[in-house]
Amino acid sequence: MTALRWRFVWQVARKELLSTVRDRRALLSGILLPLLLIPVFTVGFPALLGRAFSGQGQERQRVGVLGAFPESLRERLTAGRTDSAGRHEQGVVLVPVTDPQAAVRNGTADAVLVFPPNLPARAGEPNATVKLYAKVGNLKAESGVISKLNAALDDYNTRLVSEGLSERGIPVSFLTPLRVQTLDASRPQEAASGQLAFLVPMFLLQFILAGGMATAIDSTAGEKERGTLEVLLVSPIRRPEVVVGKLLATCSTALLSAACGLLGLLLSGPVSRLLVQDSGGVASGLGGRLSVTPASVLVLIVMALSAALLLSALLIAVSIFARSYKEAQTYVTPISLLIVFPAIGLQFADFIGHGAGLYTLPVVNAMVVILDVVKGKLTLPFAALAVAVNLLVTALLLLLAIRSFGREGVIFRN
Structure with a gap:
């Protein structure tokens, strides 16, 4: 050319x-x-x-309840908690419901907890299952009410186990002999x-x-x-x-x-x-x-x-x-x-x-x-x-x- x-x-x-x-x-x-x-x-x-996600922690979601549950769990659900960074997470507002699925679907409640009649009040009693109704897969629900309720129920479980171990003279660390610390090894960028x-x-x-x-x-x-x-x-x-x-x-x-x-x-x-x-x-x-x-x-x-x-x-x-x-x-x-x-x-x-x-x-x-x-x-x-x-x-x-x-x-x- x-x-x-x-x-x-x-x-x-x-x-x-x-x-x-x-x-x-x-x-x-x-x-x-x-x-x-x-x-x-x-x-x-x-x-x-x-x-938006942090705002979910400051919002008090409406949670329907069906069945009897201890007053200590009610206090934990409504009072909220303080996370490891020192930020306070608001609790939820509890409302009675009769139909869990309908309450979530029509917006009456953001989630519903259904407690079984044999809910244990002490560690060592027969296990029971608490049903959590929510819009699974919904980003707002997952980062808000579902996360709050799971954290509250986990805290309740931990408290029951701690009280049971203390009665037997066993430290709580007995259940966690090994701890895992995850460190980020990726490049700074x-x-x-x-x-x-x-x-x-x-x-x-x-x-x-x-x-x-x-x-x-x-x-x-x-x-x-x-x-x-x-x-x-x-x-x-x-x-x-x-x-x-x-x-x-x-x-x-x-x-x-x-x-x-x-x-x-x-x-x-x-x-x-x-x-x-x-x-x-x-x-x-x-x-x-x-x-x-x-x-x-x-x-x-x-x-x-x-x-x-x-x-x-x-x-x-x-x-x-x-x-x-x-x-x-x-x-x-x-x-x-x-x-x-x-x-x-x-x-x-x-x-x-x-x-x-x-x-x-x-x-x-x-x-x-x-x-x-x-x-x-x-x-x-x-x-x-x-x-x-x-x-x-x-x-x-x-x-x-x-x-x-x-x-x-x-x-x-x-």
Whole structure:
């Protein structure tokens, strides 16, 4: 292929960038959304869930009761308790019911306790079963009333056993000769990233795709619809130079969105230190304290560049076949599924494992590398393999786009 004349390539790229800049809505969405959404989902969402879960402890749920039970258990249920962190958990409000299932289903009670007639009052008496009716699987119920009732019944059991052992002169520690202390051995970044870390690579690649989509469609199907593409192709600029120029413009807008996404990722660390307390609660378990080292930022930039080139080439290669801007949108929208489906799978990355083969899958490898960076377990050879694969696929897609631009049946489809 004849050497590219970069002066013409930059002219084409400049023209497409100017066209994109004039569309302020696309520009603002490519800048503001990445800056706002990543901190919101990595910091705000865990903080919101943490407050929602902790709020269940301060709410006095209505619990239906059926059958007789000791006054000491009633006091424990209604008084609440103080947890190991010194936070007081409110008790529940007890109300009589006749139909446990109906009471829970119609909202009369958040849960119902059904006590058997032979409820033991001392350790050593025949065992009995207390039935707990609640909406099992309901996140609010599980973190609220079900947790409270289980804790109260466990405390009641423990008190009966303690009293029985004391009567026999046996210390309570007799029942627990061995204690287990679980210590977190994960990397600091991996522990801080939490369970929502898989959202970070999904958002970064979605921003890359969204940032380049408007430019790619407008510079291909949009120009075809306006009738300006033919004028460009009959100019002294060669077809490969036109394609490479459009690729550079598309990649530039995609990288702008990626850069804003990376900035949002970096901002999530300081923001989380202001909003999310290190209480070991739900918020810290879900994530919200993401941080990366300068070396990791460099890897993220290189990985984002390779992903932006690949997605930009794919967008141009696909969009050129459309007759209009609207038709091109229908063609490129399914490309987002290439990001969403692997992102769902990244939730189970610990089960899948990280073999070299995973880094040879275009687009997927970028998400895996970004997740590795977020969790602090980056392997440079695998990252280099992912970049090389993305650049190779970019070259193939670029050749396909150049070939399509040289076919009159494609250019003049409208």
